[in-house]
Amino acid sequence: MNAKRMCFTVFTVKSGLSAWLMALAGLTCAGCSREDGGTVNVIGSTSIQPFAEHLAQVYGKKHPGERVEVQGGGSTAGLQAVANGLAHIGTCSRSLSDEEARQFTPIVIARDGVAIVVNPANPVNNLTLEQLRGIFSGRFKNWKDVGGRDEAIRPITREEGSGTRESFVHLVMGPEKISREALVQESNGAVKELVKGNPAAIGYMSLGLVDKGLKPLNVDGVEPKTEHVLSGKYTLARPLLFVTKGPPTPKAQKFIDFVLSPEGQKMLEGEGLIRAK
Amino acid sequence: MRQDNVIKAILMAVAFSAILGLVLITVFIFKEGMPIILRIGGREFFLSSDWDPRAGRFGIFSMICGSMMVTAGAMVIGISFSLGLAIVLTQFSPPRLTAVLKPVIELLAGIPSVVYGFMGVVTLVPLIRIHLGGPGLSVLAASIVLGIMVLPTVTSIAVDALNAVPRPYWEGSIALGATRWQTTHMVMLRAARSGIVAAIILGMGRAVGETMAVIMVAGNTPAIPHGLLDPVRTLTANIALEMGYAAGDHRRALFATGVTLFVFIMVLNSIALVVSRRGARRTGAP
Numbered sequence: 001m002n003a004k005r006m007c008f009t010v011f012t013v014k015s016g017l018s019a020w021l022m023a024l025a026g027l028t029c030a031g032c033s034r035e036d037g038g039t040v041n042v043i044g045s046t047s048i049q050p051f052a053e054h055l056a057q058v059y060g061k062k063h064p065g066e067r068v069e070v071q072g073g074g075s076t077a078g079l080q081a082v083a084n085g086l087a088h089i090g091t092c093s094r095s096l097s098d099e100e101a102r103q104f105t106p107i108v109i110a111r112d113g114v115a116i117v118v119n120p121a122n123p124v125n126n127l128t129l130e131q132l133r134g135i136f137s138g139r140f141k142n143w144k145d146v147g148g149r150d151e152a153i154r155p156i157t158r159e160e161g162s163g164t165r166e167s168f169v170h171l172v173m174g175p176e177k178i179s180r181e182a183l184v185q186e187s188n189g190a191v192k193e194l195v196k197g198n199p200a201a202i203g204y205m206s207l208g209l210v211d212k213g214l215k216p217l218n219v220d221g222v223e224p225k226t227e228h229v230l231s232g233k234y235t236l237a238r239p240l241l242f243v244t245k246g247p248p249t250p251k252a253q254k255f256i257d258f259v260l261s262p263e264g265q266k267m268l269e270g271e272g273l274i275r276a277k
Numbered sequence: 278m279r280q281d282n283v284i285k286a287i288l289m290a291v292a293f294s295a296i297l298g299l300v301l302i303t304v305f306i307f308k309e310g311m312p313i314i315l316r317i318g319g320r321e322f323f324l325s326s327d328w329d330p331r332a333g334r335f336g337i338f339s340m341i342c343g344s345m346m347v348t349a350g351a352m353v354i355g356i357s358f359s360l361g362l363a364i365v366l367t368q369f370s371p372p373r374l375t376a377v378l379k380p381v382i383e384l385l386a387g388i389p390s391v392v393y394g395f396m397g398v399v400t401l402v403p404l405i406r407i408h409l410g411g412p413g414l415s416v417l418a419a420s421i422v423l424g425i426m427v428l429p430t431v432t433s434i435a436v437d438a439l440n441a442v443p444r445p446y447w448e449g450s451i452a453l454g455a456t457r458w459q460t461t462h463m464v465m466l467r468a469a470r471s472g473i474v475a476a477i478i479l480g481m482g483r484a485v486g487e488t489m490a491v492i493m494v495a496g497n498t499p500a501i502p503h504g505l506l507d508p509v510r511t512l513t514a515n516i517a518l519e520m521g522y523a524a525g526d527h528r529r530a531l532f533a534t535g536v537t538l539f540v541f542i543m544v545l546n547s548i549a550l551v552v553s554r555r556g557a558r559r560t561g562a563p
Contacts, residue, residue, distance in 0.1 A: 035423040154412045159497070160330055162524025177329070183414055183508055184497035186518050190398075197403055198413065 037065040040252050043138040044078020044091030045163045047112070047188070047206050048240050051271055052091060058267065059258050068255050075163035079104065082245050090243040093163030093206075095170065106241045109259050110273040113207030113229040114167055115216040117192075121199040124148040129235075131171050134274040135202060137178030143200065155182040156191050156203035164188070165210040167238035168204050208272030229274050240273065281308040293400035306539060310532035322533065328499040330519070335530040337537065339501040343416075344541070345483055346502060347495065351484040352418025355427040356477055358535065362428070363473075368461045379436070386429035394493030397422040402494060411506030414496030422490050427480035432478060438472020439465055471553050478549035482542050488513040512538045 014124045041050055049072045054066035073081070078178060093164035096106055117131060118124065124147055127135070134140040136155050144150045153277055157178050158165035169178065185191045191203040196213040207224055210216050216224045219236060228234035258264050314322050317335060325336025362382065366375050397418055406413030442465055450460040466473070488511075496508025497518060510518075516531050516538075523531050 074521045078523065080524060159518040159522075160527075161519055164289060180328075181498055182502040183412060184499075184510070184518065186497075190493070193398060194414075198406060202413075 007139060039069050040089065040249075040255050041069050041071070041081075041087045042091060042242075042255075043071045043073055043081040043087035044243075045075040045084060045093040045240075046072040047093040047163055047209075048091040051110075051208075051268060051273065054271065055259055055264060055267060056255075059079075059255060060084075062258075063254075066251065066254065076161055079243060082243055084138045088244070088249055089256070092241040092243050094166040094238055096241070096243070102192075104243045104245055105247075106239075106243050107256060107260075107275045109241045109242050109256075110240045110265070110268045110276050111229065111237050112240050112273050113224050113226070113234060114164070114171060114204055114238060115207040115210045115224045116202065116204050116236070117195050117214040117216050117217060118202050119195055119197075119199045120213065120215045122148060122215065124217065125215075128220050129152050129172060132178055132219065133174070136168075136173060136178050136182060137176045138181055151200045154198060154201045155179065156194055156201055157182040157184055157190065158204075159184050159186050162186075163238075164205060168236075171238065172237045174203075179193070214267055226269075226272075237274070278532040303539070306438055306532055308534045309529060310534075313526060313529040314533045314536070322530075323537070326499070328515075330530065333526060335533070337512065337515070337524070337534055340501055340510050340512045340515050340534070341537065342533035343495075344511040344513070344538075346416050347419045347423060347491065347509060347511055348481055348484045350505070350517060351423035351427060352414060352421060352477065353479055354424025355431055355480055355484070357475070358424070359428050359435060359480070360473070362432045363439055364461060364466075366436050367439040368457060368465065369414050382429050382432050384429075385425070386433075390426065390490040391493070393422050393426055394490035397490065397494035405506070409506055411504075412496060412508055414494055414508050415500050415506045416495070416509045417505040419491050419495040419511075420505075421495075422494050423484045423487055426487060426490065427483050430483055431476045433472050433481035434476035435469070438476065441472065442468040451513075470513070471555060475549045475553035478545050478552070482545045482549075484540040485538070485541055485545070486513060486541035488517045492517060512541075 040056060042056070049070060052070045056070050059068055060066060073248075075092040075094055078087065078092055081087035082090035082104065090104070092106070093112070116127065122143070124143065127146060131146045135146065135153055136157065138155075140146055141153060141251065142150060143153055146153075155167075155178075165178075183194070185194060185203075188205045188209050191205055192209070192211075192214060195201045195203045197229070202217075207226075207229070210224075218224070219234065222228055222234045223233050224236070229237045242259070244252065247253075248256060259268075260276065269275055309513040313335070322335060322337060323341065324338050325334075326342075327334045328339065345559045349519055362378075366379060370378065382410075401418050401421060402413040402519035404412065405415060405418055408511045409417070446464050447460060450464045451457075455463065491511050492514045495511065495514060497510045497514050499510050499515070512534050516534050519527070520531055
């Protein structure tokens with residue numbers, strides 16, 4: 001009994017101690033900077049993240065010894081990370097604001113269409129920009145107002161600060177505001193899930209992410225297709241940016257060169273994006 | 278002897294680092310959040326429901342309402358099931374059934390909240406949308422998911438409270454000719470009242486603080502819901518949704534949302550503490 005208790009005490013002391021030490025180590029490491037020179041840190045948009053990860057993987061294989069680490073967090077978070085020196089490259093899935101453009105150097109790595117998606121069971125195939133604006137600002141509340149069935153429209157938007165949302169506001173809404181009644185979902189995946197499950201829902205997402213179970217709508221009669229984005233006929237397109245503060249470091253430059261090379265561009269096209277021209 | 282002192286010192290250090298952590302977190306959120314509440318004014322911040330961070334308007338009234346509605350709904354569902362379960366487990370079920378039921382309920386507490394949220398999205402939300410109307414993502418969906426999530430917490434504390442009632446109370450009541458149910462609701466529930474109230478309040482704290490599952494099923498619209506089928510945004514959802522992007526005043530406003538939540542939960546926990554202590558003194562039970 002006694003031995004058992006002793007044993008137990010020692011055990012708690014040990015685990016308590018190690019937890020404490022680990023916490024301490026965590027605290028001290030939070031302060032250390034990431035200037036180990038070897039790795040290129042890429043932080044930012046969750047829309048670009050999967051593409052950047054793929055690029056980084058192939059790049060790492062082609063150039064052993066070079067390491068590129070990709071993290072998400074959002075477009076704005078990426079810009080902050082570049083400003084703080086936490087990241088060598090920030091990724092941003094929207095145009096920079098005037099103030100941001102003064103502070104950062106953007107490099108367009110690809111362009112991306114913004115698709116308007118509905119459930120395949122929805123008979124509507126085409127919306128004008130004006131109708132879209134009306135739906136998302138809450139002026140049109142019923143699908144029959146825009147040529148559909150008599151059913152309440154359920155617009156789905158992304159959260160405040162998302163690059164996709166900001167592009168959508170910039171491209172479609174203009175000065176108008178997205179209605180406060182619109183459902184807010186925090187990822188492309190969640191928007192997809194909802195639109196797939198609800199015949200009355202309408203949402204927006206990157207053209208490259210549209211898959212089976214979603215119906216992309218024509219906007220002003222133009223089908224959302226890569227060639228129409230390239231030719232400028234489909235107007236809902238946004239730039240995908242790599243952002244640096246001042247000139248990039250040599251290692252970062254090497255990765256950027258790879259992304260802009262014919263090979264990198266081809267990979268991006270293969271994933272449904274549109275080359276940077 | 279010396280070894281004892283060393284161990285004592287180490288354990289004290291561990292204990293105090295926990296307290297230090299709590300103090301640091303408190304100081305930090307108040308330091309980040311209070312200035313903006315003071316600057317834009319408590320009235321504007323707490324009583325306006327105009328949340329438009331881009332335009333610099335921060336009013337969280339709709340989310341305070343949202344948190345309260347969702348929590349109230351969750352408690353209605355959670356309490357009815359938990360109390361029922363606790364009564365069955367302590368008074369009516371044969372020991373063998375208890376031996377199976379209790380661990381199963383406790384296991385519910387170990388399921389991660391995303392899983393609850395995901396189950397809600399794929400099963401509950403379509404059910405509500407098709408059979409009751411509305412967008413599906415709603416106060417009701419959030420309440421049901423949260424109600425199930427608080428079940429293990431409330432049940433196990435209520436069970437402990439009922440088990441802590443001295444045996445002679447029960448024996449006395451039965452000896453006087455009361456039936457089992459009469460004994461349960463006239464003697465046992467009364468005697469365990471303070472513990473049960475504490476259980477409910479702790480469950481409420483959990484419901485107010487839950488984030489992930491709520492984001493997935495609540496719809497997150499920053500408008501005051503007018504009914505159970507309307508979508509809703511809670512205080513926690515507001516912080517989690519926008520924290521990744523926020524900078525400047527927006528970030529501070531999210532910390533201020535955190536301050537609100539902190540005060541909310543502190544008040545709930547203090548009530549729980551006071552109630553359970555007062556109860557302990559009166560009945561003499563530990």
